Amino acid sequence: MFDFMFGTIFYGSYGLNNISISSLDILLAYIVTMIVSILVALILRLPLLPNKPYRYSFDVSALYPTPIIAIGILSIFLVLNYTFMYNGLILAIVIGVLSALFVKYLFDFVFPKPLNEDKGEDIDE
């Protein structure tokens, strides 16, 4: 972790240089974690798409935000150069499963919906 900080601060190297697995493995880990998170979310009976209207929906679904959370958390592990076994594949699968579980069971507890569900915080005056 401190190698990463020194590299960033003193040598001006961008973060990809700090990751010890190859870029193909990084790409594979991202794809695996997205697919696993979507599949586990579908197994947990989350809908594939949010309710209509699509663009103003607070509902969670399998396509959004599950893969976003999964790849975001995987990025934290990658830039800290913590990639466990098999070039990060185990880590990718574990993060995919955990983020799907988080979206299904904990998401509404962590980010509660606003009182007026349809229109966000906007209140007609």
Place this chain on the structure above:
Amino acid sequence: MNEVIGIIIAAVLCWLNFVIVDTYFGLPEQPGVRGARIVGSDVEKRGGDIAGGFFQGNVLCSPDASAGTLIASIGFMLLGIPGGILAAFLVFIGNRLCADPGYAGTIGSLTATVIIFLTSFIGLKPEMFIVGMVIAILTIQGLDQVRASVVLGKIAKKFNRHARE
């Protein structure tokens, strides 16, 4: 690449990225958060366009594609492509903390990451995108809010996302 030319190109790319993504995901259509309605009606009172006003209010009040582009450039500068993806995750959390149902922030930062990665092959650096994004937001919010809102309203009409349809 020369820094000044790079910053100008980056500013144009950032402007197009966040205006197109924001307009497509319906920022001019309705105020997603409470403050956006106040900004929009105030801009309209001063002779501007209501859809452009909603756009400016949404940009001001909650993270959307403009904040996403800025944070993605900073993340890319520090951490490379994982930094850009991390920015999308952070913008999503910010959206939910603001009680904003929008999708524009996360999608905007992911597209910004792709744009920065692709243009890095022709010599544009992520630092140029940070400066360019600040300039792009200045043209929307800082120089002349009323005229900017008229331009944004015309763009919203082209995308069929105008508030008064």
